[in-house]
Amino acid sequence: MENLRLLFESPVLSVQLLLDGVLIGAIFALSAYGMALVWGVMGLINVAQGELVMLGGYAAFYLYQAGIHPLFAVPAAAVALFVFGWILYRTVVFRVVEKDLFISILATFGLSILLQQLANTLFGADVRTADAGFGTLFLFGGAVTVAEIKLVSFAVALVTGALLIQFLKRSRMGQAIRATAQNARAARVMGVDTQRVYAWTFGLNAAICGASGALVAMTWVIHPYLGLPYTVRSFMIVIIAGLGNVAAVLAVALGLGAAENFAGFVFGAEYQAAFIFGLLVVILVWRRFWLARERRYLQ
């Protein structure tokens, strides 16, 4: 608890942690929004969400190696992952989409392990990063430092999210996706090809995860095993914010980023992952007791 005292003694440290956390949070919001989309439209909880982020990171890394500036790698990773998500849906995911929810969780968990191991075999277990070549900002006379790349990725994350939302609102396919989310059967009756809608939804989810992965590769490092924490963060954000509430997703994601940063500082970096997973359990149990007062349960 030495660090907790430090936190009280120098308030500017809190500003630093808060700022870092909030800037990180926007990246979490992207994959969380993708998870909410897939969950809401297809009724599927995608445990391989974090692996899509990881693959997006590798796409950006290899484009960076090929001499493309990482910022341009963000849309490229999104497009690549869209195609990947589409293929994944057409080969595997469509078989579990209208089955028992546990089967789909287990199948996507299997996918996540498969993708992890594939990445480990193909790309190697080394930690990689795509250096975008930005500097560092000094605020408050140097007391608070912000890496410019974090500001940039924060902005890019917001723009990407806004683009996706506009797509869902305005385009023909977006309307079909929203119609399917409301009632898949009615949409089919009205002539919507729901299999195509599902493939698009999964592709869009993969694309947005890919974009967030590219931002991760620029801001921190990527490695084959980074997936599960991203999945769990997305899940946490979605169960707190609810499906289909964009503002809440963003707010919770920013809050989670800040909370995680504070926890990492107070308990030590080695407990940061434990904090994420422990927080998941605490939130679920808390909500369960909260609902149990009215004899309801999470569903």
Add this chain to the structure above:
Amino acid sequence: MKPLALRRAALAAVVALALAAPYLLPNWRTQMALLFIMIVFALTWDLLGGQMGYNSFGNVLFFGVGMYVCAIVQRDGHLGYFAGLLLGSGAGALVAVALAALLGSGILGLRGHYFAIGTLGLGVAAGELASGWDFVGAGGGMVPPLYPGALGSRETFFYYLCLALPAITLPFLRWLYKGRFGLVLNAIRDDEDKAEAMGLRTTRYKTSAWCISAFFLGLSGGAVGNLLGFIDPREVAFPVDTFGVWMVLMAILGGKGTLWGPVIGAVIFHVTKELAWTYLLGWQRVSLGLLIVVIVVFFPVGILGWARERWPERFGHAVEASPGEASR
């Protein structure tokens, strides 16, 4: 021969084979010991997942806790090797049961996929905590004491030790499923609200089932820690993405909700896994991931589930002529 006599003869043959195996196949003793542990994994998972409908990804929590408690007792107890192992495994099982009882009402109140993801979080969080905690060796893990006996007797000792685990678990679960307890678990799986409306105290039954599962997992944790001779927090004690998923997969492959399904699934899966390790070196983990996806996507009913559909009369189901039943 009458079916009962046939069954007894088969059982006697299996028992004799299991007892003689370390002398018949001395090079495979550790592999077979691990196979027995896998059977315990699948059986204890199926107690909740198959019989009660609570699909857990975090049962490795109890396994790892049993392993660590056993190793701590052995390290700090200053008993002899065998007394330490015995007391340590017992203490590990008891701590695991206490943990299950403590977490029970909170975690088992979650249903369906929330339970699945919540237990996943529990398992991973335990591994992360253990890998930061200096008392249990943090990320470096722990090393249980060395086996004091003669060279080569270690494998035989652990073979019989691990053989004892399914040999206790299987008859116990068989007895459990036959009685009222098993019926209550099935009622919870089929419709928990109705079971509760019938006056069953579902939370108590669910917690008891989890405690039973935790007990056997805690015991096997102590044995596996000593068998492998090294405890790594993420890879050995709380390996959510290996043992944690495998136990689900083995139960599903064999047929969940049956007594023998998990055993069959465990045997097939363990043998396949070892073959993959031998012949697909370098790609073994990839092929294992592929195997998981293929089994779950294409064969979710499992071997016994499939057999039950194919020959319902052999499983004691009345065969009805209605086409709806046949197509299910």
